[in-house]
Amino acid sequence: MWRDALVVGGKDLRIEMRSRVATNQVAPFAVVVLVLFAFALDPDRGILERTSAGLFWVAVLLSSLLAVQRSFAIESADGARDGLRLSGLDPAGIFLGKAGAVAVQLVALELLLGAGIVVLYDTHLRGPLLLVATAVLATVGLAAAGTIYGVVAAGLRVRETLLPLLLLPVVAPVLLAATRAWEAALAGDPGEGWPWLRVLAVFAVVYGAFGVLAFGPLLEES
Amino acid sequence: MSRALGVVAAGAVALTVVLGLFVTPPDVVQGELVRLIYLHPPIAWVMYVAFAVTALASALYLLPNTRSRMWDLVAGASAEIGVVFCALALATGSIWGRPTWGVWWTWDARLTTTALLLALFLGYLALRRVPADIATRSKRSAVAALVAFADVPLVHMSVKWWRTLHQEPTVLRPDPQIHGSQAWTMLLGFLAMTLLYAWLLVHRFRVEQLEEQLEVEGLDRALADRHAEVPA
Numbered sequence: 001m002w003r004d005a006l007v008v009g010g011k012d013l014r015i016e017m018r019s020r021v022a023t024n025q026v027a028p029f030a031v032v033v034l035v036l037f038a039f040a041l042d043p044d045r046g047i048l049e050r051t052s053a054g055l056f057w058v059a060v061l062l063s064s065l066l067a068v069q070r071s072f073a074i075e076s077a078d079g080a081r082d083g084l085r086l087s088g089l090d091p092a093g094i095f096l097g098k099a100g101a102v103a104v105q106l107v108a109l110e111l112l113l114g115a116g117i118v119v120l121y122d123t124h125l126r127g128p129l130l131l132v133a134t135a136v137l138a139t140v141g142l143a144a145a146g147t148i149y150g151v152v153a154a155g156l157r158v159r160e161t162l163l164p165l166l167l168l169p170v171v172a173p174v175l176l177a178a179t180r181a182w183e184a185a186l187a188g189d190p191g192e193g194w195p196w197l198r199v200l201a202v203f204a205v206v207y208g209a210f211g212v213l214a215f216g217p218l219l220e221e222s
Numbered sequence: 223m224s225r226a227l228g229v230v231a232a233g234a235v236a237l238t239v240v241l242g243l244f245v246t247p248p249d250v251v252q253g254e255l256v257r258l259i260y261l262h263p264p265i266a267w268v269m270y271v272a273f274a275v276t277a278l279a280s281a282l283y284l285l286p287n288t289r290s291r292m293w294d295l296v297a298g299a300s301a302e303i304g305v306v307f308c309a310l311a312l313a314t315g316s317i318w319g320r321p322t323w324g325v326w327w328t329w330d331a332r333l334t335t336t337a338l339l340l341a342l343f344l345g346y347l348a349l350r351r352v353p354a355d356i357a358t359r360s361k362r363s364a365v366a367a368l369v370a371f372a373d374v375p376l377v378h379m380s381v382k383w384w385r386t387l388h389q390e391p392t393v394l395r396p397d398p399q400i401h402g403s404q405a406w407t408m409l410l411g412f413l414a415m416t417l418l419y420a421w422l423l424v425h426r427f428r429v430e431q432l433e434e435q436l437e438v439e440g441l442d443r444a445l446a447d448r449h450a451e452v453p454a
Contacts, residue, residue, distance in 0.1 A: 148369055152362045156352050165348055166366060169341035170373045173380040180384070199380045206372055214365050217284060 004093025005100060008084075012101035015074050022105050026070065030063040030109050034116045048121040053182035056117050057175050060110060061142070064171075065164055067105050068146035071098055072154040081155070085219055095147060095215035099208075103143035110135050127185030130193050134185070137200035138178040144207035145170050151218050173203055224424045231421045234414035241407040249404075255321060260407050262314040264415035265307050266336070272304030272419060273343065277371035280364035294360040295434070297367055298350050299426035301343050303419060308340045331382040338377050342370040356434065 016022045037055045041047045048055070075081045084094060114131075117123045125131060149167045153159040177199035184193030242260035249256030279297035282288040315333065316326050327333065350363050 145369070148365070152349070152366050152369075156354055158352055162345075162348060162352065165341075166345040169338050169345060170369060172338050173373070173376045176380045176384060195383070196380075199376065199383075202379075203376055206376070207369070210369065210372065214284075214368075217361060218365060 001093040004089040005096035008097025009100040033059040052121045052123040068150040091216035092212040095211045099143040099147040127190040130185040130190040134181040141204040231417035260411040264411040266311040269307040275300040280367040295430040
């Protein structure tokens with residue numbers, strides 16, 4: 001299972017490296033979102049700095065939609081989906097591989113967005129341990145839930161509009177918990193933030209396990 | 223059978239209305255507003271029952287041993303009723319919240335959870351309406367229903383830590399804060415709404431069955447009819 005995951009994840013990341021869709025489209029999109037927040041909120045009153053945790057995670061959430069859509073768009077061309085099913089790879093491995101590739105891209109995006117809120121919103125990064133732990137758990141949860149819904153919506157004619165409606169309400173707890181944890185860390189009060197990691201951990205475990213179990217039945221149809 | 227169920231449900235609803243609006247006394251603190259208690263908690267209860275039935279039916283559909291078209295249709299029918307009752311629960315809660323809390327909406331834990339629940343299952347219903355092969359759609363819908371249902375405790379936990387303003391439970395606690403005719407009327411409300419749910423479920427299920435039949439046979443029938451029209 002883990003070996004198959006590495007194969008699939010490596011394949012997805014290589015495609016992204018070569019096609020550069022993630023770097024040329026998804027990453028700039030994330031930065032544009034950060035800039036739009038500055039237009040919507042008054043940048044001079046310190047609102048951006050106080051709300052930077054929430055804005056950061058909203059930007060991550062919106063970008064994760066693109067990453068998930070992209071992850072299944074590359075399987076739709078040239079019958080790649082059938083190839084994946086014919087390959088004899090363990091469906092659980094395929095799930096872990098695709099989710100892992102999405103997670104790696106999200107981590108890269110989060111680094112970029114983190115730099116973005118420091119530069120654009122004048123945010124001071126405090127409590128690095130809590131920030132990183134939150135980001136890791138939240139990313140795993142987002143990638144797992146995103147990959148499940150990505151395959152649910154894959155190949156349907158309405159997938160572009162359906163995926164956000166399906167995914168965004170489900171990942172609401174991630175947004176809530178990650179934002180609260182980051183707020184606590186940035187405010188220099190990490191003690192308030194650590195309990196929220198439990199929500200993120202439970203979310204990551206539930207959807208990780210769910211994906212491992214459900215990916216087989218989802219792939220074998222159609 | 224379903225007609226009898228319908229009559230009993232209608233009777234129970236009518237009796238709840240009579241008892242709730244005319245027979246029971248107004249509350250000492252809340253006045254006439256208390257009458258929403260005969261409606262709002264039972265509606266919320268049916269919402270949870272409906273979504274639980276959807277999740278259960280979806281799980282039964284996904285398990286190879288119990289896979290049957292019936293479970294998929296039950297899941298869809300129940301989710302639809304659940305969404306309607308979810309919207310009703312939000313609406314009745316809002317009507318109560320405006321005079322009591324002074325606002326139509328507040329970011330209270332249960333309100334927020336319920337609103338997200340509505341969004342989750344609206345997404346599920348949208349997925350069920352997607353034009354696709356029936357078996358594909360059913361399987362994906364079943365997974366989506368379970369994903370959404372598994373999210374409910376997570377949403378609840380996170381939102382509850384975030385903020386809490388909602389009334390603490392009135393009935394389900396060691397010393398219930400409700401007595402006499404009010405308690406009985408509320409109990410009747412629960413019964414009436416549950417019967418209503420059962421009746422709606424039966425009918426929605428039948429309609430779904432017919433819809434599916436139409437989807438499968440519709441074109442063949444239409445073609446056959448058209449061929450019959452053309453003189454040989």
